[in-house]
Amino acid sequence: MRKVLFIIGGCRSGKSSHALFLANQIPGHKIFIATCMPHDKEMEERVLLHKKQRSRAWTTLEVPVRLPEEISKNSQKENVILVDCLTLWISNLMLENNDHETIDGHIRNLVRSLENAQCPVILVSNEVGTGIVPENRLARRFRDIAGFTNQSIAAYADNVIWMVAGIPVGVK
Numbered sequence: 001m002r003k004v005l006f007i008i009g010g011c012r013s014g015k016s017s018h019a020l021f022l023a024n025q026i027p028g029h030k031i032f033i034a035t036c037m038p039h040d041k042e043m044e045e046r047v048l049l050h051k052k053q054r055s056r057a058w059t060t061l062e063v064p065v066r067l068p069e070e071i072s073k074n075s076q077k078e079n080v081i082l083v084d085c086l087t088l089w090i091s092n093l094m095l096e097n098n099d100h101e102t103i104d105g106h107i108r109n110l111v112r113s114l115e116n117a118q119c120p121v122i123l124v125s126n127e128v129g130t131g132i133v134p135e136n137r138l139a140r141r142f143r144d145i146a147g148f149t150n151q152s153i154a155a156y157a158d159n160v161i162w163m164v165a166g167i168p169v170g171v172k
Contacts, residue, residue, distance in 0.1 A: 004120070010130070010163075015125075023122055031058070033081060037088075067113075075117035079119055115156070127162075
């Protein structure tokens with residue numbers, strides 16, 4: 001049964017923990033798609049900590065850019081896919097090719113991969129639109145792309161959960 005769940009909230013709001021909790025309620029083998037590319041020791045330690053929180057029922061795939069392709073490939077044979085997180089994926093897309101049309105194509109492909117998914121998919125993202133307007137062009141572009149992506153995924157998702165201080169609030 002396909003179902004798309006979108007979990008969004010601020011940094012350190014409990015998004016990842018709640019997504020993992022929900023995914024663990026689904027029996028069988030699970031895929032964790034990590035979009036983080038650790039570039040320093042502190043980030044490597046965070047990634048290691050996240051890995052330790054998952055049981056042996058999980059396989060972790062490190063997918064910095066080819067997210068739609070991995071969802072399409074794995075949703076046919078897995079019981080659940082958890083993607084953490086879309087904002088890091090967007091950052092990776094911008095580092096790879098900051099062309100507007102290319103990034104829009106990746107976002108459209110992501111929605112298409114969710115439409116064709118054969119198992120539940122849980123996606124985690126940061127809400128970036130509740131803060132101040134960034135002072136530089138690149139940060140504003142990132143905020144705009146993240147906001148557009150979040151809107152696209154929320155519109156398609158069966159359920160949307162907003163995380164506030166570790167408390168899940170149903171939005172859709």
